[in-house]
Amino acid sequence: MDHAPKPDPVLTRLREGFERIALVLRADLWAAAGKAGLNPTQAQVLALLAARPAGLRPKEIAAHLSVSAPSMADTLAALERKALLRRTPDPADARAVIARLTEEGAAQGQALAAAATQVTAALARLSPGEQADLLLAQVKLIRTLQQAGAIPVQRLCVTCRHFRPNAHPGEAAPHHCAFVNAPIVDRDLRLDCGEHEAAAPAVQAATWTAFTGG
Template sequence: MIPPLLRLARAIETSLRTGGASLGLTPAQAETLRFAGTVRPDVATIGQLARVLGVRHATAVGVVGPLVARGLVERRPHPFDGRRRVLGLTPAGQGVLVRLERLTDELANALGTLEPSEAAGLEVGLGAIVAALRRRGALVIAAPCAGCIHFLPDATPGSNTPHRCALLRRYLSDAESRLACPEHKPAA
């Protein structure tokens, strides 16, 4: 299992590195564009970006700088805290993100040729590896609220913001609960 897995990881890395380079992006910059374009706005901070990239805060600042200079990423006021800033994509950045996401189409096509039982086995196996890495703190993956230990669904039924996040201490709409969050902590 391990050699094919390593080959797959290398193929994905090569594909993303080559494709990212064709857009003038390093792998860290490509990941930063994904972060700024998909993570919920109230947690899209440089500190969270550093967690997702697995780098120091100063390194994350260095990754973001050229993207801001190219007009792809911008620093915005935090929606709930006037003292903080968050990252977001400009329209030009959104266009580059769309092109970036097409790079994974080839991989998705390859996975689409697997038999359902093979795909299910792969998903279970890879899921177990990812879960182990997350438990060790070696991997931070932004994910929607469903399945997070901090998520209290339907805390106030019938309201526009029926769900609650116990960590952020905030009520959430359905749409907000579907946004990716780097603080997502899966139930064991």
């Protein structure tokens, strides 16, 4: 009889760890949303769009939050009734709309995105080196999931045309951001940068090789 190979116990433990952290994050989200008079999905939409003042199409928001299109339509309608969001025609496609936050919605979204959580407090107890190592691990995990199509395209430094990995070898700040024309350290790496401009696929591949090889 064939037996399926047993999963690597370390991989199993890591997955279990993420699941437990996700439970705390979900509880924190419910609490923050309740204080703001919102449900969790509404709070997530505000936090997402607060970092995207140009707005997103409803289907893009649904993809980012992994919810169905009908559910997202209900959520956006509710936020519109609360005067926290408005939907306007998409200049690039007359059949589509763009969802943007109102001034009040942006303020609430920024507050929700910056809200202190139990996970934030736990992360603050890690050393600066541990925080940097964890951020690097997240960058690698998110890029892998993005390439697999498991999550929408993220605005990562490592996929941006402005990012120069290991441009300053041996220096305390080894990388370089051409957008601000300044060296950056691993702790400066962004998972969602507002100035992100996607590099061509071949450039992204070369950047990744230089980043991981450095």
